[in-house]
Amino acid sequence: MADIPPTTSSGTHDVNDVKFKLLVDSVKDYAIFFMNSNGIIQSWNTGAERIQGYKSSEIIGKHFSQFYTAPDLEKKHPEYELKTALEFGRYEEEGWRIRKDGTTFWANTVLNPLFDLNGHHLGFSKVTRDLTERKKTEERLRESERRARLMFEGVKDYAMIMLDINGCVTSWNEGARRIKGYEASEIIGKYYSIFFTEQDIQMGKCEYELKEAMETGRYEEESWLLRKDGTRFWASVLITAIREKHGKIVGFSKVTRDITDRKRAEDLLKMSYTNLEKRVEERTLALRKANEQLRIAVQTRDEFLSIASHELRTPMTPLKLQIQSLISHIHKKTLGGLTEDRLKRMADTTERSLTRLTSLVDNLLDVSRINSGKLTLNYEDCSLNELLNEILERFKSEISISGSSVQFLETQRVIGVFDQLRIDQVLVNLLTNSLKYGNKKPVEITLTQQENFAVISFKDKGKGIDAESLPLIFEKFERANAQADISGLGLGLYITRQIIDAHHGTITVSSDVGVGSVFTVKLPLVPKGQA
Ligand code: ADP
Numbered sequence: 312m313a314d315i316p317p318t319t320s321s322g323t324h325d326v327n328d329v330k331f332k333l334l335v336d337s338v339k340d341y342a343i344f345f346m347n348s349n350g351i352i353q354s355w356n357t358g359a360e361r362i363q364g365y366k367s368s369e370i371i372g373k374h375f376s377q378f379y380t381a382p383d384l385e386k387k388h389p390e391y392e393l394k395t396a397l398e399f400g401r402y403e404e405e406g407w408r409i410r411k412d413g414t415t416f417w418a419n420t421v422l423n424p425l426f427d428l429n430g431h432h433l434g435f436s437k438v439t440r441d442l443t444e445r446k447k448t449e450e451r452l453r454e455s456e457r458r459a460r461l462m463f464e465g466v467k468d469y470a471m472i473m474l475d476i477n478g479c480v481t482s483w484n485e486g487a488r489r490i491k492g493y494e495a496s497e498i499i500g501k502y503y504s505i506f507f508t509e510q511d512i513q514m515g516k517c518e519y520e521l522k523e524a525m526e527t528g529r530y531e532e533e534s535w536l537l538r539k540d541g542t543r544f545w546a547s548v549l550i551t552a553i554r555e556k557h558g559k560i561v562g563f564s565k566v567t568r569d570i571t572d573r574k575r576a577e578d579l580l581k582m583s584y585t586n587l588e589k590r591v592e593e594r595t596l597a598l599r600k601a602n603e604q605l606r607i608a609v610q611t612r613d614e615f616l617s618i619a620s621h622e623l624r625t626p627m628t629p630l631k632l633q634i635q636s637l638i639s640h641i642h643k644k645t646l647g648g649l650t651e652d653r654l655k656r657m658a659d660t661t662e663r664s665l666t667r668l669t670s671l672v673d674n675l676l677d678v679s680r681i682n683s684g685k686l687t688l689n690y691e692d693c694s695l696n697e698l699l700n701e702i703l704e705r706f707k708s709e710i711s712i713s714g715s716s717v718q719f720l721e722t723q724r725v726i727g728v729f730d731q732l733r734i735d736q737v738l739v740n741l742l743t744n745s746l747k748y749g750n751k752k753p754v755e756i757t758l759t760q761q762e763n764f765a766v767i768s769f770k771d772k773g774k775g776i777d778a779e780s781l782p783l784i785f786e787k788f789e790r791a792n793a794q795a796d797i798s799g800l801g802l803g804l805y806i807t808r809q810i811i812d813a814h815h816g817t818i819t820v821s822s823d824v825g826v827g828s829v830f831t832v833k834l835p836l837v838p839k840g841q842a
Contacts, residue, residue: 342439345425348432350375350393362441364411375437378408380415396422396435405442417446470567473553476560478503478521490569492539503565506536508543524550524563533574536567545574615788615800622671622800626664633661674802677736678787681809688730688813690838695725695734695758695765702738709743714751715771717742721758725765727836733810734834740803741769741830747797749773752827764816765834772827781822815839 335343335356342359346352351374355367363370363378376389383389383406396402402422407415419440425433463471463484470487472480479502483495491498491506498505504517511517511534524530530550535543547568552560636657640646649657680686699719703710710717745754752772759766776784783789785808790801811818814834822828 340440342441343436344370344375345434345436346375347434348393350389350435353434359439362410362416362439363408369411380407380409383407392420392422393435397424397432400424405446408439416441416443418442468568470565470569472503472565472567474503474521474550474563474565476562478517478563481562487567490538490544490567491536497539508535508537511535520548520550521563524552525560528552533570544569545571611788618788619671619675619800622798623668625798626667626671629660630664630668633657633664671800674800674806677806677809678802681806686809686813688733688838690728691731693727693729693731693734695727695767696721698731698735699738699756699758699767702735702742706739706742706746710746713746713749715746715749715754717745717754717756719756719758723758723760725758725760725836727765727834728838729814729834730810734814737807737810737832738767740807741767741832744803744830745769745771745773745828747799748828760836761833763836765836766831767834768829768831770827770829775824775826775828776820776822777824781820784820785818 335354338356338358339361340358341356342362343356344352344359345354351372352370355365355370359370360366374389376384379389388406392402392404400423403420405417405419408418408420409415419442421438423436425436427433463482466484466486467489468486469484470490471484472487473482475481479500480498481500483493483498487498488494502517504512507517520530520532528551531548533545533547536546536548537543547570549566551564551566553562553564555561637646640649677686699721703717703719742754742756749771750773755770757766757768757770780789785804787805788801789805790799808818811832811834815838816832816834818830818832820828820830
């Protein structure tokens with residue numbers, strides 16, 4: 312096997328050889344050298360000197376294995392390269408090589424066997440490129456990709472997933488596992504609608520989101536999504552379209568955050584704010600109502616004071632007249648001249664006035680008693696027949712003055728346990744009202760027993776009560792039909808109902824204007840709890 316003639320010897324080659332030598336020599340970016348079949352270096356160009364640091368005089372005649380690292384030498388890599396190049400006609404690789412100064416560089420080497428025209432193996436050519444910078448860049452890139460991948464995979468608070476162009480999951484990180492509950496192996500390859508509620512799927516939300524991300528580059532929203540176990544979470548979602556170099560969309564990244572807690576807190580705040588608003592509104596309404604009631608109460612009180620003073624004054628006038636007349640007779644010493652009849656009339660007028668005054672004051676006292684909850688009952692056996700007959704007797708003159716006749720219909724004896732004085736007051740109130748408002752027409756009183764109740768009704772054919780006033784007449788100071796012509800404080804029915812309530816009884820009224828009224832009292836014969 313002939314050796315390659317060293318290119319340093321001149322004159323033995325033709326013009327093409329010389330040109331070729333000059334060309335090879337001048338190449339600076341590639342180390343190009345020839346070796347004989349044993350790997351001994353035969354030629355050395357400028358690029359080789361620049362890249363590997365040896366001058367041609369230092370290296371020609373040396374074995375090329377001196378560029379290799381200790382591990383490569385140990386596994387006899389240089390010999391392997393020569394053998395492989397010879398066997399396959401070419402050997403190319405990338406690997407670490409050593410410069411003259413001992414530093415290493417990343418080399419791309421191409422080794423070719425050389426043959427003469429007769430096919431005799433002459434040796435090898437070797438072209439080496441220094442790719443250290445590219446290698447470093449690649450490594451930096453790889454490292455940064457590795458870190459990015461680690462970060463992507465390690466992020467726990469965000470579900471970061473990649474979707475292909477059709478919306479199928481292609482990668483899955485720890486956050487996605489934690490938030491959505493699926494292992495990567497369960498979800499990769501699945502269409503991402505798996506995270507959506509049935510309603511959203513029906514509405515075509517998944518397709519809409521991807522279409523939006525394709526058209527505008529991104530899609531962002533907050534909505535309910537599903538975990539593997541079927542529970543919902545409130546998610547903040549950002550989908551970004553991923554484009555390759557030429558702008559073609561190749562998939563999507565989807566970053567999801569579970570913000571259920573924040574949503575709950577916000578909802579709670581909103582709710583309590585709404586509740587607060589509602590309560591303020593309710594309070595305002597209640598205050599407005601209370602204010603209106605207060606205004607009406609003040610107005611009613613003022614009206615009452617004016618009525619009360621008028622009512623109290625009415626019986627006082629005849630009383631004063633009678634007293635003044637008596638005093639004048641005393642002064643004139645003419646008392647003896649008064650006839651018995653005159654004296655009787657004077658006494659009657661005085662007594663009636665005093666009775667009226669007493670009754671007015673009693674009513675006022677009763678109201679204040681009721682208001683302070685001091686209305687107490689003294690129960691005793693009582694015959695309502697006797698009581699009513701006694702009242703009719705007592706009110707004989709009032710009945711006759713009223714112009715109405717009173718008929719008492721008693722079909723049976725009704726005896727019960729009541730506070731007799733208070734029931735007397737009730738019956739007197741109802742009787743005097745029938746007379747006051749009865750238009751001089753007949754009044755009918757009926758007394759019956761219905762099971763364990765005494766039922767007493769007062770029926771008159773008087774002026775009646777209009778429907779609007781009817782529900783109010785049992786209230787304090789309420790007087791129906793603007794009763795300016797008939798005296799009264801508007802307290803009788805109020806006190807009446809309070810007494811009946813205290814007996815656990817009822818009082819009802821039916822009335823028609825111009826037809827008359829029926830007041831019906833129903834009293835338990837035995838007080839509640841004492842049956
Ligand atoms: P007063 O008679 O002093 O006004 P009451 O409380 O006894 O007060 O009655 C309240 C109102 O009920 C009366 O002002 C009157 O308008 C109406 N009323 C009561 N009884 C009758 C009746 N038998 N017929 C018509 N109106 C009546």
